[in-house]
Amino acid sequence: MxxxxxxxxxxxxxxxxxxxxxxxxxxxxxQNPRIVVGSVVRHAGKVLLCRRAIEPRRGFWTVPAGYLELGETPEDGARREAREEALAQLKLGELLAVYSVPHLSQVQLIWRAELMDPGTGAALYGVGEESLEVALFDWDKLPTDEIAFPTVHWMLAHERQVMAKGYSGPFANPA
Known part of the structure; x- marks a missing residue:
């Protein structure tokens, strides 16, 4: 026994x-912090967001992101999350930000990314298992009142800053 x-x-x-x-x-x-990986995905001057189909914050919009799996690189994890949530293939760019969320024991690694054409005639993105809806948004028409988490607001603001002033990251938590 x-x-x-x-x-x-x-x-x-x-x-x-x-x-x-x-x-x-x-x-x-x-017990160590959990690593979240994800990306701010751009295409044709717009940004890709996913409406969450799971808790927490079901029904709210976020970027494709989630927990890193054991044995997975952070970059591979970010690509996997985009496939799972948005049926999207990504070309990862620079590391946009490293955010600390101590009250949740999280460290978030967020990349800049672009949608890649899968080359099969398939759509560039779609609704994955963990999403209710996936859409490309104009930057001036983001659903800001329906964003799931504070860090998503930070990511989007940091990406806009890069677009306006060039890359100087990675960024961290705002003051």
Whole structure:
């Protein structure tokens, strides 16, 4: 019979933070930030947004983004998220921003990207499993009152700044 490990909160030898440590074997259960990867996708002077089909913030608009998977590079993760949410193939450009969201234990890596033509006659984008709707928006007609997360506002503002002044990133959280 396998017995569950009894974990206690303590500062392990040689560490500076309190952790869950197994009282039996000394295993340290490290909890680390989650990495979110995504992209601000442009095409023909517009930006691609996805209306979320899942919680949190179901029904609100976001860029294609999500959690990085184990064994995946951040760039591959950003491309995968675009395929899953918007059925889109991307050409990634510069890293636009690295945002910290400590209250959610997240670090977000966001790229600048362009839609790529899949070359098969298929549409450039579509509605993926995690989206209710996917659309290209003119920059002056963004659904700003329906944006899912504060970081999406930051991403869009930073992309507009790059478009106006050139790339000087990556950006970080606004002051």
């Amino acid at each position: 396998i017995t569950p490990k009894a974990f206690h909160r303590l500062v392990p030898d040689g560490d500076t933070h309190e952790r869950d440590v197994c009282a039996t074997c000394g295993f340290v259960n490290y």
